[in-house]
Amino acid sequence: MRRWGLLLVLLLAPLAARAQRPGRIVVRPPVDTGRARGDTTRKDTAVVKWSSPDSVMERLSKTKGYTVTRYEGQIVTFDALSKAIQIAAEGARKAAVQRGDQTVVTDSTIRYVDRHVTVTSRDSAGRYTIVPGGGQAPIAGRTTATYDLAERSGRINQAQFVVDNGGQKWYVTPDAMKVEVGDTTKKIPGRIYGVGGSLTSCDDSIPDYHFEVSEVKRTANTLVARPAVLYIGDVPVMWLPFMFQDIRNGRRSGMLTPRFGVSDIVRNSPTYRRDIENIGYYWALNPYMDAQLWMDWRSPTGGSSTGDPGFTRFNGEWRYAWRNRFLQGQIAAAYTNQRDGQTNLALSWAHSQDFSRNSRLTANLNYVTSTSLQRQNTFNPYAAMATISSSLNYSQKLGPAQLSIGGTRKQYPGRDQVDQTLPTLSLTTSPISAGSWLVWTPSFSYTASQTLHIDQPGLFSQRYFTNTTGALDSAAVKRSNYTSSMSFDTPIQIFGFDLKNSFRINDQQNIFPQQYVIYPNPNDTSVKETRVFASTYRTDVDWTPSFALPPFLHGMFNLTPSVSFQNVDPSAFWVRTERTGGQFVHQSKRPVFGVSAAPTVYGLIDGFGPFTRLRHTISPTVSWSYAPSATVSDEFLTAIGRTRVGYLGSLPQNALTFGLNQNLEAKFRPKRDSTGNEADTPQPPIQLLSLNLTPLSYDFERARATHRAISGLTTESFGYSISSGLLPGFSVNVGYSLFQGSTLSDTAVFKPYRNSVSANLNISQQQNPFAFILRMLGVPQDTTPPAPPTPGQPGPSPSDAYARQLASQPVAGSGSRNALYLPPVSRSWQAQFSFNSARTRPPVGGTVINSDPAHICAPFKLPTSPSYNPAAYDLCLQQQSTTPTLDQPISNTTAGGPVYINPPTASLGSNISFPLTEKWSASWQTTYDFERHEFASHIVSLQRDLHDWMATFAFTQSPNGNFAFNFFIALKAEPDLKFTYNRGTYRGVPLP
Numbered sequence: 001m002r003r004w005g006l007l008l009v010l011l012l013a014p015l016a017a018r019a020q021r022p023g024r025i026v027v028r029p030p031v032d033t034g035r036a037r038g039d040t041t042r043k044d045t046a047v048v049k050w051s052s053p054d055s056v057m058e059r060l061s062k063t064k065g066y067t068v069t070r071y072e073g074q075i076v077t078f079d080a081l082s083k084a085i086q087i088a089a090e091g092a093r094k095a096a097v098q099r100g101d102q103t104v105v106t107d108s109t110i111r112y113v114d115r116h117v118t119v120t121s122r123d124s125a126g127r128y129t130i131v132p133g134g135g136q137a138p139i140a141g142r143t144t145a146t147y148d149l150a151e152r153s154g155r156i157n158q159a160q161f162v163v164d165n166g167g168q169k170w171y172v173t174p175d176a177m178k179v180e181v182g183d184t185t186k187k188i189p190g191r192i193y194g195v196g197g198s199l200t201s202c203d204d205s206i207p208d209y210h211f212e213v214s215e216v217k218r219t220a221n222t223l224v225a226r227p228a229v230l231y232i233g234d235v236p237v238m239w240l241p242f243m244f245q246d247i248r249n250g251r252r253s254g255m256l257t258p259r260f261g262v263s264d265i266v267r268n269s270p271t272y273r274r275d276i277e278n279i280g281y282y283w284a285l286n287p288y289m290d291a292q293l294w295m296d297w298r299s300p301t302g303g304s305s306t307g308d309p310g311f312t313r314f315n316g317e318w319r320y321a322w323r324n325r326f327l328q329g330q331i332a333a334a335y336t337n338q339r340d341g342q343t344n345l346a347l348s349w350a351h352s353q354d355f356s357r358n359s360r361l362t363a364n365l366n367y368v369t370s371t372s373l374q375r376q377n378t379f380n381p382y383a384a385m386a387t388i389s390s391s392l393n394y395s396q397k398l399g400p401a402q403l404s405i406g407g408t409r410k411q412y413p414g415r416d417q418v419d420q421t422l423p424t425l426s427l428t429t430s431p432i433s434a435g436s437w438l439v440w441t442p443s444f445s446y447t448a449s450q451t452l453h454i455d456q457p458g459l460f461s462q463r464y465f466t467n468t469t470g471a472l473d474s475a476a477v478k479r480s481n482y483t484s485s486m487s488f489d490t491p492i493q494i495f496g497f498d499l500k501n502s503f504r505i506n507d508q509q510n511i512f513p514q515q516y517v518i519y520p521n522p523n524d525t526s527v528k529e530t531r532v533f534a535s536t537y538r539t540d541v542d543w544t545p546s547f548a549l550p551p552f553l554h555g556m557f558n559l560t561p562s563v564s565f566q567n568v569d570p571s572a573f574w575v576r577t578e579r580t581g582g583q584f585v586h587q588s589k590r591p592v593f594g595v596s597a598a599p600t601v602y603g604l605i606d607g608f609g610p611f612t613r614l615r616h617t618i619s620p621t622v623s624w625s626y627a628p629s630a631t632v633s634d635e636f637l638t639a640i641g642r643t644r645v646g647y648l649g650s651l652p653q654n655a656l657t658f659g660l661n662q663n664l665e666a667k668f669r670p671k672r673d674s675t676g677n678e679a680d681t682p683q684p685p686i687q688l689l690s691l692n693l694t695p696l697s698y699d700f701e702r703a704r705a706t707h708r709a710i711s712g713l714t715t716e717s718f719g720y721s722i723s724s725g726l727l728p729g730f731s732v733n734v735g736y737s738l739f740q741g742s743t744l745s746d747t748a749v750f751k752p753y754r755n756s757v758s759a760n761l762n763i764s765q766q767q768n769p770f771a772f773i774l775r776m777l778g779v780p781q782d783t784t785p786p787a788p789p790t791p792g793q794p795g796p797s798p799s800d801a802y803a804r805q806l807a808s809q810p811v812a813g814s815g816s817r818n819a820l821y822l823p824p825v826s827r828s829w830q831a832q833f834s835f836n837s838a839r840t841r842p843p844v845g846g847t848v849i850n851s852d853p854a855h856i857c858a859p860f861k862l863p864t865s866p867s868y869n870p871a872a873y874d875l876c877l878q879q880q881s882t883t884p885t886l887d888q889p890i891s892n893t894t895a896g897g898p899v900y901i902n903p904p905t906a907s908l909g910s911n912i913s914f915p916l917t918e919k920w921s922a923s924w925q926t927t928y929d930f931e932r933h934e935f936a937s938h939i940v941s942l943q944r945d946l947h948d949w950m951a952t953f954a955f956t957q958s959p960n961g962n963f964a965f966n967f968f969i970a971l972k973a974e975p976d977l978k979f980t981y982n983r984g985t986y987r988g989v990p991l992p
Contacts, residue, residue, distance in 0.1 A: 047129050047138065048072070048096040048105045069099040069149075071112060084113040099149040101133030117154075119145040130156070132181035132190075139179065152181040161192065163223050165247050168973035170223070171207075173197045174216055182220075192218040199225055199243070201973030202948050208233065209948055211243065221248045251284040256294055273310065274299040280315070289320040292814070300339045309339035311377065317813040326354035329363075332813025336373060344370035348810035358397035365390040366811045368411060374811060375413035387412055388811055401429045421449040439493040446486045454479035460513040460532070479512035496550040502543070504572070509537040518579070522634045522643045533578050540572030541584070558598045565589045568630040569649045570744075571640050580639045590630040592653070596623035611666040614688075619661040621695060627653040646746040648711075652701045655714065659695030664688045687725040694719045710750045714743050718752075729762025729832075737841050757837040764830035829914035837930075839904035906930040919945045948972055 050072060053061065061068045074090030087110045089095040096105045097112050104110060104117050106128035111118040119128045130139045132152055141159025148154055155178050163170040174194025182190035194217070200210035209232050213225040226242035246252065259277040280294025293316050300310030313336045321328035329351035336344040351363040366388050368374045374388065393406030407422030425446040433439045460477055467473040488503040515532045519525055546564035553559050567573055568588050576584045598621050605614040629652040637644060667685045696715045703712030719735040735756035741748040907930065913923040925939040938957040943950065951969040 047103060047131055048094055048098075050096075050098075067100055069097070069115075071095075071097045071110070073110070082113065084111055086111050097149075101131075102149050102152070103129075103131040103133075104147060104149075105129045105131075115148060115150045117145075117147045117149060119147070130154075130179075132179075147179070154179050161218070163218065163245070163247055165223075165245055165973075168201055169203070170199060170201050170245070170973065171203065172199050172216060172218065172223070177216075189220040192216075194218075199228070200948075201971070207948075208946075211240075212236075213243075218247075221246065223247055251290060253283045254281070256280045256282055256292060288322050289318065291318045292316070311336050311338045313337075315812065328352055330813060332810060332815075334812035336377065338373065342370065342373055344368060344373040346374065346812040348812040348815075350810060359395065361394045363392045364810075365392065365409075366411075368811055371411050371413050371415060400432055401427055403427050415455055416453040417455050418452045419449070420452070421447060423448060437495050440490070442488070442490045444486075444488050446484070448484040449482075451481040454481065454512070459515055477512055479510075481511070482509045483507070498546075498548040500544075500546045500548075502545075504540070504542040504544075506540040506572070507537070508539075509535065511535050516641065519638070519643050522637045523645065525643050525645045536578050537576075538578075539574075539576040539584075541574035542567070542572040556599060559595060560597075561595045562593075564592050564594075566592045566627070568632050569636070569640070571636075575636065575639045577639050579641070580635070585633065585635045585639050587632050587636045588630045590627050592625050592627040594623060594625035596621070598622075607666070607669070610668055612669045613667045615665045615667070615685075617663040617665070619663075621657075621659040621661075623657045625653060625655050625657075642744075647744065648702055648705065648746055649744050651699075651705050653699055654701045655697050655699040657695050657697040660691075660693045662689075662691045664690075687723070690721075690723045692721045706746050711743075711746065711748070713738065713750065716743055719756075727761060727763070729760065732759045733757070740841065740844060753841045755839055755841060757835070759833075759835040761833045762831070765828040830912075831914075832911040834909040835907070836909075837904075837906040838902075840902050904931060907936065916942075921945075 050070070061070075071085060071087050073087035073095035074093045075088040077086040077088075078084075079086070087095040087097065089107050089109070094105050094107055095110045096103065097110055097117055098104075099115065104119065106119050106126065108126040108128070109120045111120065127140065127142050128145060130141075130145070130147055132139070139156065139159050139161050141156050143157045145156040145159070146154050147156070155176070157176050158173070159177060160171060160173045163172060172194070175196035177192055177194035177197075180191045180193075182188040193215075194213075195215060196213070197216065198207075198210040198212055199216065200207040202208050202210070209230065211225065211228040211230055213228050216223075216225040218224075223245040224242060228240040228243045229236050230238040230240070246254070256278050258279050275296075275298050277296040278294050279297075280292060282290065282292040284290050293314075296311075296313040296315065298310045298312075313334055315332070315334045317330060317332040319330040329349070332348045334344075334346040336346075346368045347366070349363060349365045351361070353361045355361070367390065368388055371388065388411035390409040391406065392408075393404065395405075396403045404424075404426045406424050407420065408424075409418065409420040409422070411418055423446070425444075427444040429442055431439045431441045462474045463477050464472060464474045484507045486505045489500070491498065491500045493499075513532055513534055514536050515530060517528050518531050519528050521527055544564065544566065546562060548560060548562040551558055551560040566589065568590055571587070573589065574584045574586045576582060598619070601618045601620075603616040603618075605616065607613045629650060631650050632647075634644065637647065664687070665685045666688050694715070694717070696713065696718065698712045699714050700712060702714065703709050716737065716739055717735060718738055719733065721731060721733045723731040733756075734754065737753045737755050738750060739748045740751045740753070907927055909925075909927045911923075911925045913921070915921045921943050923939070923941045923943075925937075927936040928934075929936050935957070938955060940955045942953040944952075946969075949969060949971055952966070954964075954966045954968070956964050956966075
């Protein structure tokens with residue numbers, strides 16, 4: 001039974017139609033051995049060089065109504081009785097016969113009788129070539145052959161012909177065959193019938209593998225052989241009843257290639273789940289579009305299972321491409337029906353169209369009805385975490401302006417929440433100048449976003465009511481959020497003076513109840529009350545003018561003075577909230593005078609060792625600003641949820657801001673050749689250390705008013721980043737929260753708290769610390785580094801890169817199949833590491849909502865709790881990991897709202913690939929969670945290059961509990977001729 005299961009896997013793949021793979025017959029042209037060795041002129045591809053005809057022969061060959069036959073050789077013998085001509089080759093001069101466009105050439109003997117050609121070799125090493133003409137490719141063979149030039153057919157021994165199938169060449173060598181070449185001018189198809197022989201795609205003189213066949217047939221459209229025995233070297237390893245190849249050019253309708261492994265045919269245990277995919281049909285509708293329908297099936301062994309009930313999925317896809325209209329795209333759908341009754345409909349549409357050189361429409365739309373099933377039924381770790389994203393954008397160039405309209409939509413795996421931004425409108429222009437003295441660069445943007453089905457319960461997650469029976473009942477509160485923003489910037493430069501006007505309108509509405517502490521009198525915090533608003537909203541309208549003089553002392557201090565009118569409070573100028581009864585209230589503006597300097601200081605240090613000189617660069621940024629005192633009304637403070645007690649926003653400002661960037665570079669000593677002269681190409685300098693600090697602001701007036709020096713520090717967060725060329729691709733970013741509380745209040749406490757750490761390290765065979773040490777010692781190195789990252793930006797982690805790649809994939813169609821997910825493996829070793837840590841400062845006072853899964857599920861873990869149940873605790877943790885009840889908080893419209901505490905995270909992601917041997921290569925991607933002390937995902941693969949075959953071993957584990965082991969070996973020339981073994985576990989339900 002196991003043998004027949006293996007046979008069926010290898011049988012069905014070649015039987016599938018090769019609809020998407022074009023093919024044609026070609027034969028390598030014989031090489032003219034008479035051409036001088038080393039001749040660099042154009043190659044002569046003719047099978048024979050004919051002697052130049054004399055005037056009589058040339059005139060006879062042009063006689064109309066006759067077919068010209070000519071022959072040539074070293075020795076020509078004519079038999080008058082049989083009217084046969086025997087032509088013998090000698091040395092480099094071949095024997096040849098040509099009739100019309102047909103030619104027969106050999107290095108042995110040709111017997112020509114009344115258009116019948118018989119080729120006889122004097123020994124087994126004799127070779128001949130038959131060029132049938134009529135557009136047919138040559139046929140090469142040895143020993144003997146009989147060919148009819150009139151019928152274009154014959155019997156040939158030990159010949160070889162080549163079939164080109166989708167860029168892969170198959171070499172077919174029958175022991176004996178009959179050729180019916182046909183005539184393309186008369187539309188007579190050609191055929192080749194062979195007996196015995198072999199078939200292979202290996203072009204070595206002794207092939208590494210081949211198929212021994214009993215019969216073979218090649219038509220204009222197909223190549224069929226039966227039966228076939230696969231030999232690896234001289235060892236038979238597999239038997240097939242027949243092989244089939246469609247060798248036609250272009251796209252054709254036909255059956256799709258089913259995808260399943262040996263274990264799906266021959267189960268190795270009674271509880272094994274079978275997986276069969278891609279059972280369907282492909283239609284080539286016309287040159288501009290095609291379609292396909294297929295079915296995927298997973299068996300529910302032993303009946304339905306809670307963890308893995310099995311499913312049936314029906315898929316459809318329609319693709320179109322009108323190149324002359326610059327339009328292409330595809331529409332796909334997938335319907336999944338699980339045995340437990342759950343269903344999921346996934347839709348995808350990708351479209352791209354250029355209306356003109358200046359207008360373009362792109363769409364990438366994805367939608368699923370059940371995000372839980374979409375996530376549960378994937379083995380791909382990154383697909384399990386990726387969002388289901390949709391985007392739509394139209395761009396149009398209008399003279400100097402660029403118009404862009406679009407929108408985005410996101411669904412989250414395992415969650416009901418939907419985030420969408422629709423529409424987004426932006427209008428930008430290139431600088432519009434009325435002369436060298438006037439430059440105007442206006443811009444406009446509008447954005448509307450919605451968050452629907454928010455899965456944060458908050459304080460009021462349930463609505464209680466009396467049902468029809470009179471009993472108390474409850475229902476979940478539907479929560480949503482709407483935000484819109486509009487901005488208009490109109491910067492004008494007049495004679496080098498910059499005049500900027502910025503207009504902003506923001507509107508936010510939360511459609512769910514929220515609780516706030518209200519102070520009726522902003523001057524007295526002892527009187528307060530708690531109110532619950534059914535919905536909250538906030539509208540901000542702001543206008544900010546500024547004026548900057550041209551910089552002076554350019555190249556030394558780069559001084560730039562400026563004047564602007566800013567709000568006294570960092571909030572908007574006009575504000576409307578639920579606390580103002582829908583009425584706008586405004587604050588005051590005050591002038592702010594400032595000057596900034598950005599000098600650059602260089603310091604040169606004598607070199608040492610391999611360095612001839614060191615350069616220390618200090619780039620400080622210093623700015624000073626002053627603003628007089630101003631007042632803010634009580635109504636405005638009430639609108640934004642603040643009190644006047646301890647409020648510092650009205651104080652005058654006398655602030656100094658300081659930032660610092662440092663770089664330490666080294667220049668290598670020039671290399672010298674054997675004569676002692678310096679090399680022509682100098683080595684580029686290397687960056688030993690780069691340190692960037694977040695700017696800090698200090699307000700002297702605030703420190704004086706509060707009588708605390710530390711209160712003058714108005715920067716609430718601080719961070720620094722470090723990178724070095726000694727460790728290529730290395731960078732560290734650390735962020736701190738400096739104060740507990742808002743710096744606008746005199747109760748803020750200076751208490752630095754580290755809230756984020758991120759580090760990246762990318763090393764490879766060419767870029768690593770050891771290569772740098774060898775470079776300093778003067779050892780030649782391969783200096784072909786990968787493309788450098790964007791300056792000032794940390795390199796992306798491997799997990800982020802693959803997550804972005806999978807997030808852009810469709811949720812339906814051929815691009816969404818759960819195929820073996822393997823990253824490319826390079827021939828040189830490389831490793832990428834990314835560490836990320838984030839935590840939230842513990843709040844003091846107020847309403848705190850903890851979204852840590854361990855905190856939410858704690859009642860099931862505590863032995864003293866009435867809900868104590870260890871099994872339920874593990875199930876709750878798994879549910880919170882795949883379908884979290886709480887997530888990122890929705891921003892409050894005013895101060896004093898509940899504070900959401902997210903659990904701390906710390907993870908290390910790695911992507912390592914390296915060659916084990918010349919033919920073996922390995923790759924390992926993983927993410928380790930330091931908080932849970934476990935690995936979140938794995939992608940491990942081993943690949944073996946078997947010359948004509950490729951073998952792959954892979955293991956994947958997803959955060960949703962799915963893992964799979966795959967073994968795959970396929971013929972490079974025919975990937976559908978494969979052996980696969982799949983073993984998987986769905987959602988923590990082991991499959992023995």
